Amino acid sequence: MSETREVVVGYDGSDFSMQALEWAMDEAELRKLPLTVAHAWRWPYGETGEEARSHLRKAAEHVLYHGADCARSCSSITEVTTDLYEGAAAERLTELSAGAELVVVGSRGMGTLARTVVGSVAGYVAAHARCPVVVVRGPGPIPVPLHRGAVVLGITDDTPDVAIAFAFDEAALRGLDLLAVHAGHIRAVAWGTAMPPVSDVEITTHMVEEDLLRRLRPWRDSHPAVPVRTRFVTASAKEALVELSREASVVVVGGARATGRLGSVTRAVLRHGASPVAVVPVTESMPQAGSAPPGEN
Numbered sequence: 001m002s003e004t005r006e007v008v009v010g011y012d013g014s015d016f017s018m019q020a021l022e023w024a025m026d027e028a029e030l031r032k033l034p035l036t037v038a039h040a041w042r043w044p045y046g047e048t049g050e051e052a053r054s055h056l057r058k059a060a061e062h063v064l065y066h067g068a069d070c071a072r073s074c075s076s077i078t079e080v081t082t083d084l085y086e087g088a089a090a091e092r093l094t095e096l097s098a099g100a101e102l103v104v105v106g107s108r109g110m111g112t113l114a115r116t117v118v119g120s121v122a123g124y125v126a127a128h129a130r131c132p133v134v135v136v137r138g139p140g141p142i143p144v145p146l147h148r149g150a151v152v153l154g155i156t157d158d159t160p161d162v163a164i165a166f167a168f169d170e171a172a173l174r175g176l177d178l179l180a181v182h183a184g185h186i187r188a189v190a191w192g193t194a195m196p197p198v199s200d201v202e203i204t205t206h207m208v209e210e211d212l213l214r215r216l217r218p219w220r221d222s223h224p225a226v227p228v229r230t231r232f233v234t235a236s237a238k239e240a241l242v243e244l245s246r247e248a249s250v251v252v253v254g255g256a257r258a259t260g261r262l263g264s265v266t267r268a269v270l271r272h273g274a275s276p277v278a279v280v281p282v283t284e285s286m287p288q289a290g291s292a293p294p295g296e297n
Contacts, residue, residue, distance in 0.1 A: 005101040006034040008083075010093050010121065011067035016106035019136045021067055023276060024104040025075040027134075030173040033101055034079035035071055039064040040089035060084060090124035097129035107137040126255065126270060126279040127262050132166050134250065136276045149275070150177040150229070152248040154241045154265065155212065159254050163280040167252040168219040168226055170278065176249055177227040180212050183237035201234075208232040238268035245273035255281035 009024035011017045021037070028035040041060035043053055064082050071080045085092040097103045105122045126133045151174070153159075153167040171178040212230040213220075220228055233240045245251045251273055253266045262270070262279070269277050 003099070004034065005099060006036050006081075007031065007102050007104065008036045008038055008093065008096045008100045009067075009104045010089060010106070010125075011037050011039050011064065012089075013063040013066065014106065016136070017067075018070075018106075020104045020106035020134075021070060023134060023136045024102075025071055025077065026174075027102055027104065028077045029075055031101060034081065035075075035077050036081050036083055036096065036100075037064060037067045037071060038083040038085065038089075038093060038096060039067070040085040040087055040092050042086055042088070057084075057086070090121045090128075093121070093125045094128045094130075097125070097131045097133070100131045102132050102134065103129050104134045104136060107135055123270065126266075126277075128256070128260050129279075129281060132162075132278055132280045133255070134276050134278045135270055137273060148174075148176060149248040150179040152241065152244045152251045152275075153178060153180045154237060154251065154253045154269070155180050155182050155215075156237070160280065160282045162282060163252055163254045164216065164219055166278060166280045168223045170250060170252065171226045172223050174249065177229060179244070179248075180216060180228065180230045181233060181240055181244060182208055182212055182231070183233050183235060183240045184208065205232045237265045238272075241265065241269045242272045242274075245269065245275040245277070248275045250276045250278055252278045252280060255279040 007024050007028040009017075009020050011021055024035060027033075039060055041056060043056055061084060064084050068080050068082045071077060083092070083096065093103055093105065103125060105125055107122055122135045126135055151167050151171040153164065155164070167178055167180075170176075209230040209232050212232075213228070216228060216230075220226070235243070241251055241253070251269055253269055254263070255266065256262050266279060270279070
């Protein structure tokens with residue numbers, strides 16, 4: 001009998017962790033999984049007495065139980081548990097990811113900096129987790145959107161199957177379109193010796209988008225209710241995904257391949273994207289290619 005996995009959310013009582021909690025509750029409800037609300041604390045001032053540490057621990061317990069109470073009272077999740085940890089939040093969330101279906105964290109950015117800064121916890125977990133990580137961006141509670149954007153999948157020749165599968169599953173769970181985006185350059189075509197090389201944008205775009213549809217066919221077949229669109233853009237992948245994130249419900253990108261280091265495109269989307277970003281790693285426990293139809297908190 002397989003072990004039931006869970007959705008894990010890092011929670012510290014801040015506005016951005018409230019965003020993460022709301023996203024995690026949605027995920028747990030849609031996936032019909034238990035939710036674990038995690039909070040880490042540690043004494044920051046060197047050696048101290050047990051009484052002072054006890055007061056800080058009680059404050060941490062209060063924060064954690066507040067998050068758990070919110071999840072229990074504002075959702076239909078049948079099982080909400082808590083995880084209180086003395087130590088680094090990033091390390092604890094990474095540990096918990098080994099038994100999780102998904103880890104959700106808030107971006108540490110506030111105000112203007114929210115568009116350009118990802119906190120150390122979010123960045124570390126996104127790079128080292130053993131399961132997909134959703135980094136929910138923004139300084140305050142999630143507004144009710146007037147228009148739900150698509151699940152945007154950044155796709156290259158090296159995009160792992162697990163990232164494609166996650167994007168399709170997310171689109172299916174949330175009832176959203178999926179937009180697969182590939183960035184590249186238009187090759188120059190020479191029509192004759194008397195003419196200089198010119199780029200044929202329409203031909204190249206059509207060919208690339210048809211190739212994308214062929215690659216996505218196994219997941220399209222297994223998710224027939226998900227409307228799928230493809231787009232070829234001549235901008236850099238970083239610029240294209242950041243721009244598309246302004247209207248997306250979530251942007252899905254590939255994560256680290258057991259190196260603990262994210263690629264430049266993934267780092268850029270995490271730093272500058274306007275929507276939640278799902279980082280899907282390749283790990284030994286995840287099916288590989290050809291597997292189609294899978295501050296502190």
